[in-house]
Amino acid sequence: xxxxxxxxxxxxxxxxxxxxxxxxxxxxxxxxxxxxxxxxxxxxxxxxxxxxxxxxxxxxxxxxxxxxxxxxxxxxxxxxxxxxxxxxxxxxxxxxxxxxxxxxxxxxxxxxxxxxxxxxxxxxxxxxxxxxxxxxxxxxxxxxxxxxxxxxxxxxxxxxxxxxxxxxxxxxxxxxxxxxxxxxxxxxxxxxxxxxxxxx
Numbered sequence: 546x547x548x549x550x551x552x553x554x555x556x557x558x559x560x561x562x563x564x565x566x567x568x569x570x571x572x573x574x575x576x577x578x579x580x581x582x583x584x585x586x587x588x589x590x591x592x593x594x595x596x597x598x599x600x601x602x603x604x605x606x607x608x609x610x611x612x613x614x615x616x617x618x619x620x621x622x623x624x625x626x627x628x629x630x631x632x633x634x635x636x637x638x639x640x641x642x643x644x645x646x647x648x649x650x651x652x653x654x655x656x657x658x659x660x661x662x663x664x665x666x667x668x669x670x671x672x673x674x675x676x677x678x679x680x681x682x683x684x685x686x687x688x689x690x691x692x693x694x695x696x697x698x699x700x701x702x703x704x705x706x707x708x709x710x711x712x713x714x715x716x717x718x719x720x721x722x723x724x725x726x727x728x729x730x731x732x733x734x735x736x737x738x739x740x741x742x743x744x745x
Contacts, residue, residue, distance in 0.1 A: 550593060550594045550595075551592040555592050555593075555620075558585070558620075559736075562579060562582055572679060575639060576639060576682075579641050580641055580675045580677060584643065587643035587645045587673055597622045598624055598696075598698055600626035600696045601624075601626060605625050605629045605631065606729040607621050607727075608729050610622055611733070611736065618703060618704055619702070619706045621700070621701050621728070622699075622700055624698050625649060625696060625699075627694050627695060627696070628689075629690050631687055633654055633685060633715040634686070634715065634724075635680075636679070637711075638710060639677070639679040640679065641675055642688075642701050643675045643699060644671055644675075646696070647691065647692055648669055648670060649670050652687045654715065661685075661715050661719045708728045712726070
C-alpha cells in the first residue's frame with residue numbers, strides 16, 4: 546500500500562451509491578448495482594486509512610467510515626483479528642459485504658420451530674468478492690475470520706446507520722437477544738479535505 550491512502554476511491558463509491566439511492570430503486574436493484582460498485586472499491590487495497598484497519602486482540606472491530614446524512618446508508622470496515630468471529634446475528638436492513646484483505650467465512654442460519662440451524666455451507670469470501678444480506682433474501686448469519694494467523698478486513702455497506710439500528714443476536718434455541726452495535730472509532734476519517742491531494 547502507498548503511504549498516502551487513495552481516498553478518492555472511497556469518495557467515488559460514496560457518490561455513486563448516493564446517486565443510485567437518489568433514484569429510489571427497489572432493493573433488488575440496490576443489491577445488484579451496489580454490489581458492482583462495492584466490487585470496484587474492494588478490488589483495490591490502497592485506500593483504507595491505517596487507523597481504520599487495526600485489529601484488537603479481544604474482539605473484532607467495526608469502524609465507521611461514512612454515514613449518509615439522510616441515514617440511507619453507512620459504510621464500515623470490519624477488522625478481524627486471527628480467529629475472531631461474530632455471534633449469530635441479523636441486520637434488519639439490506640447489506641453488502643465486500644472482502645478487502647484476507648478472507649472471511651459467512652455461515653447463514655434459519656429459524657424454525659426447532660430453533661436455529663445452519664442453512665447450507667459457509668460462504669468463503671476472498672478479496673474482491675461481494676455478498677448480500679437482507680430480511681428478504683436471508684439476514685441471519687455468523688461471520689468469522691477464515692485465518693487463525695492473520696488479520697482480515699471486509700467493507701460493509703448497510704441501508705441505514707447500522708451502528709444505531711436495534712438488531713438481535715440469536716441463541717441456539719432461536720431466541721433473540723436485542724443489541725445495538727455502535728462503532729469502534731470515536732472519530733471519522735477525513736475524506737473531504739482535498740488540500741493534501743491538491744496542494745496550491
